[in-house]
Structures are given as structure tokens and as C-alpha cells.
Amino acid sequence: MILSFKRAATAVAGGVIAASLMVSAAMAEPxxxxxxxxxxxxxxxxxxxxxxxxxxxxxxxxxxxxxxxxxxxxxxxxxxxxxxxxxxxxxxxxxxxxxxxxxxxxxxxxxxxxxxxxxxxxxxxxxxxxxxxxxxxxxxxxxxxxxxxxxxxxxxxxxxxxxxxxxxxxxxxxxxxxxxxxxxxxxxxxxxxxxxxxxxxxxxxxxxxxxxxxxxxxxxxxxxxxxxxxxxxxxxxxxxxxxxxxxxxxxxxxxxxxxxxxxxxxxxxxxxxxxxxxxxxxxxxxxxxxxxxxxxxxxxxxxxDQEMNVEIGVSETELDTRRSTVRSTESNFANLIADALKDETKADVAMTNGGGIRGDKTYDAGHKLTRKDVLSELPFGNVTVKLELTGDQLWQAVEHAVSKVEDGAGRFSHYSGMTMTYDPAKPAGERVSEILVGGKPLDKAKLYTLATNDYVANGGDGFKMFKESKHLIDKAAATLMATTVINYISEKGTIAPKVEGRISAQ
Structure with a gap:
């Protein structure tokens, strides 16, 4: 495909064509x-x-x-x-x-x-x-x-x-x-x-x-x-x-x-x-x-291809990335991802959507994780971004994350640096009863920093509230999310993520 404009200076910006100057016939050949x-x-x-x-x-x-x-x-x-x-x-x-x-x-x-x-x-x-x-x-x-x-x-x-x-x-x-x-x-x-x-x-x-x-x-x-x-x-x-x-x-x-x-x-x-x-x-x-x-x-x-099979660490616990888990309840592998995002960006809180975790499998305790394992779990090429947002926006996001938990929707999310409690029997938008950030109740008027992926940050999976937030690390400046997780596991060598009450259903 060639967008060609040979006789006039024409602007192309998302399909917008700008007006142009014409060559004067009286001028010598430039x-x-x-x-x-x-x-x-x-x-x-x-x-x-x-x-x-x-x-x-x-x-x-x-x-x-x-x-x-x-x-x-x-x-x-x-x-x-x-x-x-x-x-x-x-x-x-x-x-x-x-x-x-x-x-x-x-x-x-x-x-x-x-x-x-x-x-x-x-x-x-x-x-x-x-x-x-x-x-x-x-x-x-x-x-x-x-x-x-x-x-x-x-x-x-x-x-x-x-x-x-x-x-x-x-x-x-x-x-x-x-x-x-x-x-x-x-x-x-x-x-x-x-x-x-x-x-x-x-x-x-x-x-x-x-x-x-x-x-x-x-x-x-x-x-x-x-x-x-x-x-x-x-x-x-x-x-x-x-x-x-x-x-x-x-x-x-x-x-x-x-x-x-x-x-x-x-x-x-x-x-x-x-x-x-x-x-x-x-x-x-x-x-x-x-x-x-x-x-x-x-x-x-x-x-x-050869280096993708390189071992990056060992898990002492069984890891669960099954679709039925990551879209409905706390997952220790999702916790690992959220911890990696928070660690790299130094954000107050990290959040990752279950729909972005695609391995749909379990790894036995003692499994030697490879770079290929992480890439198979995070295949979309998303990058790690950092937002500044109000406590009210964060509450809205957590409410949205559990708004279709009964359908196994990919918006169901996992967290680091915070815990949340909700009642799936209540109407969507009214399910969350408590959010603790760093062990303290969330302040809706306070500003927090959040690490997540660029898909969610740009409103994907319906997280429209994030589109109004300030981007501290945007897509242009971000690290590949898979690289974030690989580096985190490599630095630790041995990991033992657990299900520890970050998400509680009443």
C-alpha cells in the first residue's frame, strides 16, 4: 500500500488530508x-x-x-x-x-x-x-x-x-x-x-x-x-x-x-x-x-526460540492459571503477576485482569519456570503502565471488575498492595463492601498510583474510569509486561505465591 502525494504537500494523520502548495511553473528545476x-x-x-x-x-x-x-x-x-x-x-x-x-x-x-x-x-x-x-x-x-x-x-x-x-x-x-x-x-x-x-x-x-x-x-x-x-x-x-x-x-x-x-x-x-x-x-x-x-x-x-526455553526460576507452590480460576477467584499466579507490576513501577497498588492470563493450566510445585511459560500466559504483547487516579476511580474499577463475575468475564481482576471484599449476590455496581490499600481503608478523595497493563489503562474490558486518569508511565515509555514478570521471577530465583485473602467473597 502506498499513500502517494507527488505534486502537492498533503497531510495524512489518521486519514486527514491537509491542503498544499503547488510548484510554480516559472521556477527553475530545483x-x-x-x-x-x-x-x-x-x-x-x-x-x-x-x-x-x-x-x-x-x-x-x-x-x-x-x-x-x-x-x-x-x-x-x-x-x-x-x-x-x-x-x-x-x-x-x-x-x-x-x-x-x-x-x-x-x-x-x-x-x-x-x-x-x-x-x-x-x-x-x-x-x-x-x-x-x-x-x-x-x-x-x-x-x-x-x-x-x-x-x-x-x-x-x-x-x-x-x-x-x-x-x-x-x-x-x-x-x-x-x-x-x-x-x-x-x-x-x-x-x-x-x-x-x-x-x-x-x-x-x-x-x-x-x-x-x-x-x-x-x-x-x-x-x-x-x-x-x-x-x-x-x-x-x-x-x-x-x-x-x-x-x-x-x-x-x-x-x-x-x-x-x-x-x-x-x-x-x-x-x-x-x-x-x-x-x-x-x-x-x-x-x-x-x-x-x-x-x-x-x-x-x-x-x-532457543532462549525461550531458558529456566528463570522455580515455584515451590502449585501455580493455577486455569480460566475458571483467574476469572472468578483469587489466583496465586495472578498475584505473582500483580506483585511484579507493583515491584517494577513502585506503585501503591497493582491490578491485572484475569482475561489477560491465557495458559489455562496448572504447574506442579517444583516446576522450573521458563521464559516460554510466562509468554504463553501473557501472549498479547501488553506493556506495564502506571496511572495516578483517585480513590473513587479505583473503587469504581474494583466494582467493575466483579460486575460480571457470574459470567466468567475477563474483567475480573487481581491485586497487589490491596485487598477487597465483595458480595456476588448483590446487584452489579453495589457489590464491593471494603477495599484496604496498604492495610488501611481506601480514601475516595485521596490520589493513588496504580500499575496495570496498557489494555486496561486505555479502557479495555470496560474500564472506562481509567481513561480519565493521569498516565505517569504510558505505553510509549512502558516495559513489555511479560518482561516485567520474567525479570521479577529471575531476580527472586525461587517463588512461592499463595492465595492469601486479597479477594474475599462474602
Whole structure:
């Protein structure tokens, strides 16, 4: 599938088409520079026939062959949060980025998921520069091997790149106390000045920030020609304030091909750079993978299959993941999951829905758990998020969780850090009689933090009350839920989860 707009700059954002500028017939033939952009890619292979490095490489090769001058850019979030990267700390991702011929990238918040030392190691392994214009040590130097700027020449023009990552990174990931992330607008203004002083003619920002912040840069920072984004996981192209903005979704589902026709013209005796954008948004759905990159991917996937059988811990108690249990009563395996979520996020309370536990089996006491066991129980690829919500919202959620217990609905939930008592004979919405958080009665006016999965946090299984809560760790910054549980079991070595009265039916 190709969304192609060859004669006008057209915006695509969830199907929204924006108006465009037309080329003046009187102008001389400009130089065309093609930017091949993708972002937010942590999986190496296709899923549901979309994405993956090998199909992406097929598209890159095609577009490079068509373009006289091309630059391949990446908008951040590479080395996490996939299950594979949980084992390798993202080394395979850099190998594949090198293989597809990346020219320049910006760090994303997920580059810091394993700490600044791992981020620095992955950056050092890269055959391309990682930008981090606002990724600084406390004394103002560049952190973890990032570069403030990058200048390259294409078609006789000097292109100057800067790259910004969200200032929320310390709250979304683990960069450590030694790194600071200065404010975006002031940093971008200085970047434009510095790049122009170094002779750059075309100014490009590759940013891993909220798209709203990219739009703010376009409005408030003069001199930028192109902003290539990441972080929001949306495919979008538009022109605002004479600045072209583009993002490519996530997981290499799309390659965003942005073409800038550039030339110097004289207007009223002054020399001015004229820039006209066009673009194509190309899907990888069903694209056959490029053989060389496919071979690298296959090697890593085969290794992952072997590593899935690696033992991570032993359970001293029988574990129960049967559908009839996890959807109707307290389960010691569900307690284990909730404990892992709470431990990782340091939330007041954790909650996991029974419908997300899919093994439908028991494990004998003494069973040696493997990574594959956890993945078979949590197969949906959900991630661990953290919310801030009122006690009243939490009470509503617990009421909702038992509102269809008699039907075995997947909304039935399990908890860590709290206990609840309910009467299944009462009408739905009136069943919960007591909730204790940390041993104390829930205060409906108080703010609590809750760890759960992104499906529930986004209103799945009918948990609409969570959509109104504040996201402290959102999907873009989260860890794969299966990885959360695997790490928890691995750290303990031996586990003995019990049914201990967290859920009581009267």
C-alpha cells in the first residue's frame, strides 16, 4: 500500500488530508533531496504481515534507487521494550540499524531503559551518529556519546541536523541522575543558530517528543525546514508555518518518504532558499524481506526460540492459571503477576485482569519456570503502565471488575498492595463492601498510583474510569509486561505465591 502525494504537500494523520502548495511553473528545476524516515521500532520481524527490518530494507532499497540524493533517518526508541531486547539489551537492534544503512538518528526515551551505560554502549556500536542536542551531563557536555548536531551534504546543499528527546525521559525511563534534558524551544533556537553558523543551509530536526511539541517548534523557532518525529506512534505529514512535519507510525509499519525540492532564488534582491515538500507514505504490509537483512533477522529469531526455553526460576507452590480460576477467584499466579507490576513501577497498588492470563493450566510445585511459560500466559504483547487516579476511580474499577463475575468475564481482576471484599449476590455496581490499600481503608478523595497493563489503562474490558486518569508511565515509555514478570521471577530465583485473602467473597 502506498499513500502517494507527488505534486502537492498533503497531510495524512489518521486519514486527514491537509491542503498544499503547488510548484510554480516559472521556477527553475530545483534539487530534490529525499528523506527516508522511520521511528519507534523495537521488533525485528513482521507481525500480522506488517513491519520488520527485512521488509523495511526492501522499501529503503527501492526508494534509494529512485532518489538522486537520499538520507535515511530514525526518530528514536530502538533498543527496548521487546522481549528479545529484554534478553540482549538491544544489541541486535543496532546490528540491524547498521545493516539497513541508517544515516542519522535521535535517541528516544527507551534508549535509557537499561541505564545510561547500556545506552552509551549501543551508541558506540552504531555506524551512524545519534543526536541528543538536549541530552546533557550536569556540567553541560554531551551524554552517552550523543552528538549535538550533524552536518552532511546532499545535492550540493549542506543539511544541518539537530535532535531532541522528550524532557519527560527521567520519568519515563532510567537515564540516571547524571543526565539532564533541557527545555525544547530554547534548545532548538540555539541549534538553528549554531547550524547556520557552521554553514548549514537546510535545517532538519529529528525529534523524539510529543507531536504537539513538534508543532510548537514549527510555530516558535524560525529557520527550520523539516521536523522528522517519533514518540507518538502515528503516521502523519503536514505543513505548518512553512515547516514540514512527518512521522512514520511505529514498528516499521510504514516508511515515510519526504522529498524536499530546494533551490536558491532571488526575491527583491535578496537570496532566499525556496523549499517545496512532497511525500509518500509506504506500507510494509506483505512486502518480501530483503535477503541479506532477512538472514540476520532469522538468526536472531532462531536464537530467541532457543532462549525461550531458558529456566528463570522455580515455584515451590502449585501455580493455577486455569480460566475458571483467574476469572472468578483469587489466583496465586495472578498475584505473582500483580506483585511484579507493583515491584517494577513502585506503585501503591497493582491490578491485572484475569482475561489477560491465557495458559489455562496448572504447574506442579517444583516446576522450573521458563521464559516460554510466562509468554504463553501473557501472549498479547501488553506493556506495564502506571496511572495516578483517585480513590473513587479505583473503587469504581474494583466494582467493575466483579460486575460480571457470574459470567466468567475477563474483567475480573487481581491485586497487589490491596485487598477487597465483595458480595456476588448483590446487584452489579453495589457489590464491593471494603477495599484496604496498604492495610488501611481506601480514601475516595485521596490520589493513588496504580500499575496495570496498557489494555486496561486505555479502557479495555470496560474500564472506562481509567481513561480519565493521569498516565505517569504510558505505553510509549512502558516495559513489555511479560518482561516485567520474567525479570521479577529471575531476580527472586525461587517463588512461592499463595492465595492469601486479597479477594474475599462474602
Amino acid at each position: 534539487t530534490r533531496i529525499t528523506f527516508l524516515h522511520f521511528n519507534d521500532l523495537d521488533r525485528i520481524a513482521p507481525k500480522d504481515a506488517k513491519g520488520g527490518f527485512a521488509p523495511l530494507m526492501t522499501l529503503l532499497a527501492q526508494e534509494r534507487a529512485r532518489a538522486e540524493h537520499s538520507v535515511t533517518t530514525f526518530g528514536g526508541d530502538l533498543i527496548s521494550p521487546s522481549l528479545m531486547s529484554g534478553l540482549t539489551k538491544g544489541s541486535q537492534m543496532v546490528e540491524l540499524m547498521n545493516a539497513v544503512g541508517t544515516d542519522v538518528a535521535v535517541v528516544g526515551n527507551h534508549e535509557f531503559d537499561f541505564g545510561p551505560e547500556v545506552a552509551a554502549k549501543r551508541i558506540a556500536e552504531s555506524n551512524f551518529p545519534w543526536l541528543g542536542t538536549n541530552v546533557l551531563t550536569q556540567d553541560g557536555g554531551q551524554a552517552v556519546g550523543t552528538k549535538p548536531y550533524h552536518i552532511m551534504e546532499a545535492g550540493g546543499f549542506k543539511i544541518g541536523f539537530f535532535g531532541l528527546v522528550t524532557p519527560e525521559t527521567p520519568f519515563l525511563s532510567s537515564p540516571g541522575e547524571g543526565i539532564k534534558f533541557p527545555e525544547l524551544v530554547a534548545t532548538a533556537k540555539k541549534a538553528v543558530e549554531d547550524l547556520k553558523a557552521q554553514g548549514a543551509e537546510i535545517i532538519v530536526g529529528i525529534n523524539h517528543i510529543d507531536f504537539a511539541d513538534d508543532r510548537k517548534l514549527a510555530a516558535e523557532v524560525p529557520g527550520i525546514h523539516l521536523l522528522l518525529g517519533g514518540h507518538d506512534h502515528i503516521p502523519v505529514n503536514l505543513v505548518e508555518h512553512d515547516v514540514t512535519l512527518a512521522e512514520a507510525g511505529s514498528q516499521a509499519h510504514y516508511l515515510n518518504v519526504v522529498q524536499l525540492d530546494v533551490e536558491w532564488v532571488e526575491k527583491r534582491g535578496k537570496k532566499k532558499l525556496d523549499v517545496l515538500p512532497t511525500w509518500s507514505v509506504i506500507s510494509t504490509r506483505g512486502v518480501v524481506g530483503e535477503p541479506t537483512v532477512q538472514k540476520i533477522v532469522d538468526g536472531h529469531m532462531n536464537k530467541l
